[in-house]
Amino acid sequence: MASRLFTNLTTAGLGLALVGGVVNSALYxxxxxxxxxxxxRFTGVKPNVVGEGTHFLIPWIQKPIIFDIRSRPRSVAVTTGSKDLQNVNITLRILFRPITENLPRMYTSLGVDYDERVLPSITNEVLKAVVAQFDAGELITQREVVSQRVSEELTERASQFGLILDDISLTHLTFGREFTAAVELKQVAQQEAEKARFLVEKAEQQKRATVISAEGDTQAASLLAKAFGESGDALVELRRIEAAEDIATLLSRSRNVSYLPSGQNVLLNLPQV
Known part of the structure; x- marks a missing residue:
C-alpha cells in the first residue's frame, strides 16, 4: 500500500510539473x-502587435518576436563626388525607430535586422544624389542647406520602409587630399596677400606722416622767419628763453639747489646787447 501511495504521489508531482511547464511555456x-x-506555425505572422506586459500564447505553435521600438543611433559613412568632381567623405548620424503598426509587415519583408538591410542603402543613395548638386565650396558654406535637404529626402525615403527618423545630422565632412592641399595653399596665399597689403598701407601711413611733419616744419620755419624779420631781437630773446629752460631743468633735478627770490633771478638778468 505504501508503494502504491508513493507511486500516486510521484505521478501527481509529475503531473503538476508538467502543468507548470506548460503554463510557463504559454506565458511571455x-x-x-x-x-x-x-x-x-499554421497561419503565419499575425497582423496584431502585442504591447507591454505578460501575455499568453499556444506553446510549440506560436512564437513571439520581440522588437525594440525606442530611438536608436546609427552612423553611416559614405564616399561620394561633388558637383565639381571632388571626392567627399561624409558621415551621417541617424536616430531611427520603427513604426509600430508596420512591425508585422517589416518582419515578413525585412526581418528583425531591418536597420542593417535598409539604412545603409537608402543613406548612400540619398547622400550621393544630394551632394552631386553642390560643388565643394558650397558644401562648406551651405552646410545647413545640404543637411536640410538630406534630412527631408532621407525621411521620405525611410517612411517607405516603415521607419521614423527622429534626427539626422552631418557629423563628418572631409575632402580628398588634393583638394585639401589646394585649399591650404589658397589660404596661405591669401594670408601672404593680406600681409603685403598691410605693409603697403603701413608704408603709405608713414609717408603721409613724414609729409605732414615736413609741412609742419616748413610752416614753423616760415613763421619764425617772419617773426625774426619783424623784430631783430627776436632770435636773441628765443635763445635766452631756451637756455633758461635748459638750466631750470638741470637745476630741478639736482638735490643741492638754492632758490633765490623772484626779484633776484640773476640767471635771466643778462645784460642787454
Missing part, C-alpha cells in the same frame, strides 16, 4: 519600450 513578457509580433 514584453518589456517597456518593446513590442511583440506573434508567429503562428
Amino acid at each position: 513578457n514584453v518589456d517597456g519600450g518593446y513590442r511583440a509580433v506573434i508567429f503562428d
Whole structure:
C-alpha cells in the first residue's frame, strides 16, 4: 500500500510539473519600450502587435518576436563626388525607430535586422544624389542647406520602409587630399596677400606722416622767419628763453639747489646787447 501511495504521489508531482511547464511555456513578457509580433506555425505572422506586459500564447505553435521600438543611433559613412568632381567623405548620424503598426509587415519583408538591410542603402543613395548638386565650396558654406535637404529626402525615403527618423545630422565632412592641399595653399596665399597689403598701407601711413611733419616744419620755419624779420631781437630773446629752460631743468633735478627770490633771478638778468 505504501508503494502504491508513493507511486500516486510521484505521478501527481509529475503531473503538476508538467502543468507548470506548460503554463510557463504559454506565458511571455514584453518589456517597456518593446513590442511583440506573434508567429503562428499554421497561419503565419499575425497582423496584431502585442504591447507591454505578460501575455499568453499556444506553446510549440506560436512564437513571439520581440522588437525594440525606442530611438536608436546609427552612423553611416559614405564616399561620394561633388558637383565639381571632388571626392567627399561624409558621415551621417541617424536616430531611427520603427513604426509600430508596420512591425508585422517589416518582419515578413525585412526581418528583425531591418536597420542593417535598409539604412545603409537608402543613406548612400540619398547622400550621393544630394551632394552631386553642390560643388565643394558650397558644401562648406551651405552646410545647413545640404543637411536640410538630406534630412527631408532621407525621411521620405525611410517612411517607405516603415521607419521614423527622429534626427539626422552631418557629423563628418572631409575632402580628398588634393583638394585639401589646394585649399591650404589658397589660404596661405591669401594670408601672404593680406600681409603685403598691410605693409603697403603701413608704408603709405608713414609717408603721409613724414609729409605732414615736413609741412609742419616748413610752416614753423616760415613763421619764425617772419617773426625774426619783424623784430631783430627776436632770435636773441628765443635763445635766452631756451637756455633758461635748459638750466631750470638741470637745476630741478639736482638735490643741492638754492632758490633765490623772484626779484633776484640773476640767471635771466643778462645784460642787454
